[in-house]
Amino acid sequence: MKTITKKILIDRIAESTGMKRVAVKQVVQEFLDEVIVELGEGNRLEFRDFGVFEVKNRAPRIAQNPKTLERVPVPAKRTVKFKVGRRMREAMDLPADTADTVTKTAGVPGMTETKVTTTAAQAQSKIHVEMGPGVAGTIRAESTPSHEHEPANAH
Numbered sequence: 001m002k003t004i005t006k007k008i009l010i011d012r013i014a015e016s017t018g019m020k021r022v023a024v025k026q027v028v029q030e031f032l033d034e035v036i037v038e039l040g041e042g043n044r045l046e047f048r049d050f051g052v053f054e055v056k057n058r059a060p061r062i063a064q065n066p067k068t069l070e071r072v073p074v075p076a077k078r079t080v081k082f083k084v085g086r087r088m089r090e091a092m093d094l095p096a097d098t099a100d101t102v103t104k105t106a107g108v109p110g111m112t113e114t115k116v117t118t119t120a121a122q123a124q125s126k127i128h129v130e131m132g133p134g135v136a137g138t139i140r141a142e143s144t145p146s147h148e149h150e151p152a153n154a155h
Contacts, residue, residue, distance in 0.1 A: 006028065009028065039053060039080055042055045042078075043055075047085065048085065049085045049086050049087035049088070050085045050087065051082055051083055051084050052082070052083045052085070053081070054080070054081045054082075054083070055079070055081075056078070056081045058078070058079055059076055060073065060074060061073075062074070
């Protein structure tokens with residue numbers, strides 16, 4: 001298992017969209033900052049098919065130090081719970097070495113169609129995003145078979 005950092009994701013997004021890395025970094029950081037602000041205010045964040053972030057209040061309790069068996073009071077606190085969405089759950093159920101193709105298309109100047117072959121851990125379906133003037137966006141997901149083991153002249 002590899003660790004994927006924010007820098008790696010920013011580099012991937014910049015490469016796949018053709019946007020400058022600095023602009024992508026600014027957007028990603030602003031997104032993360034907004035997530036933190038909303039959760040800090042106790043709001044629920046829902047990203048369809050990806051998952052839901054919720055703030056949960058933990059009641060105060062009495063814990064026990066396993067070494068000394070001393071009882072220790074633990075104060076109430078807030079924590080963030082993440083509930084996995086449908087597409088992520090399906091991606092986690094696939095074998096890690098399954099390859100899929102992700103196609104992203106956007107009708108935005110400077111952005112072109114990109115096809116990327118990734119592992120199932122990165123993407124479990126073919127995603128087609130269509131954006132037009134004044135349209136927020138439509139996402140359709142279709143399962144795609146892996147063509148990894150086909151002979152080179154089969155295409």
